[in-house]
């Protein structure tokens with residue numbers, strides 16, 4: 001019986017290994033733990049465990065948060081596309097000084113503040129096409145696990161109790177500082193507490209205070225420190241060692257450093273094999289943040305721009321590049337995204353008009369389409385190089401536009417190529433979640449908003465087109481040209497096609 005079970009497991013593992021696509025094995029990740037580009041080799045053949053710290057829920061999420069959530073969501077999508085079975089955990093910090101202060105200010109319960117902002121952030125992420133993680137645990141729903149974990153750290157000699165506070169004894173960890181490359185003697189924790197043995201120590205459990213939420217534990221009342229939650233939640237949902245952990249660079253020290261110290265003291269195993277840190281969003285060289293008051297919330301951004309435009313801006317930056325926030329970028333992105341959707345709309349129109357035509361094949365163009373997916377994979381395998389992905393898409397879109405307008409290539413060849421392009425593109429857009437809306441709806445709504453913004457009535461354009469047609473019938477070509485120029489001044493372009501006149505906006 002035991003023999004049979006073992007062989008079953010071996011067969012299953014072999015099948016799983018087969019499932020891994022070749023290109024996924026070529027993935028290189030910039031591991032901030034080693035400060036180098038490394039070949040990605042998962043802990044298990046095709047199962048992956050990913051953890052990301054999410055927000056402290058006391059205010060609206062901003063574009064900086066959107067960048068983090070989006071990047072890690074795309075990484076997860078890509079790893080799934082590469083046939084990995086991914087479990088992704090992203091936690092909510094729903095107990096913290098900032099939440100307590102806001103609750104006091106608004107005379108509300110901490111839970112009502114945190115519940116409100118959890119729901120708001122969930123809606124915000126949905127609106128910018130960021131999927132939910134597989135598990136989204138809240139700290140306050142895991143207090144017994146946190147208490148038990150801290151007790152183990154005390155038993156193992158890493159945690160100590162001082163005046164009702166439990167602290168982590170940093171000097172017990174030989175390699176403390178290995179992630180942020182700091183020496184322990186240079187570190188001064190920013191948490192001041194008279195209960196510390198050493199200045200570098202940090203709080204695992206804070207003592208109960210009047211008017212603050214606290215929970216009973218076997219020895220005292222209190223609430224968890226910030227860092228302990230991620231060690232406990234990662235351990236509960238992903239077990240002792242995980243493949244990828246990260247979030248933005250700003251919390252590498254002390255938060256991630258302390259997570260490593262706690263987790264490795266608890267299990268004596270490596271906590272995370274790869275650390276992926278995303279750079280910040282800056283405004284005039286300063287980090288976008290609540291404390292500086294220079295932030296643009298996701299909701300504010302969505303008032304002016306749609307999800308695709310916001311995603312295009314964010315994808316224009318590499319993970320390891322600070323993103324400089326600048327409204328001009330959104331304007332440029334808005335035009336680029338419209339151009340892509342307009343091309344897709346044209347292609348879809350062409351395909352639906354010719355759906356009964358037998359397909360031909362143009363080998364040369366087919367090669368280019370074929371390369372689209374490998375270009376995407378190569379770009380993503382380069383530490384998830386988003387700008388390179390956008391570059392590859394931009395190239396193929398110009399090729400497709402050229403193909404659409406070519407008079408040399410027969411229609412049946414175009415159909416084959418364009419259908420293949422649509423099919424390949426969907427695979428990519430399923431990962432990056434951009435250009436996956438209905439092209440016709442996108443183009444129509446963009447035009448409508450554009451005209452509304454410029455205060456131009458659609459009926460006015462129709463009237464002008466009619467006047468121009470009349471002028472043409474009367475052979476008053478100068479008048480006809482004047483009308484065309486007049487509309488051009490208003491960013492409206494006219495195109496005569498088979499006796500009809502199409503209108504478009506000039507971008």
Ligand SMILES: [Zn+2]
Pocket residue numbers: 052053230255259
């Ligand atoms: Zn964390």
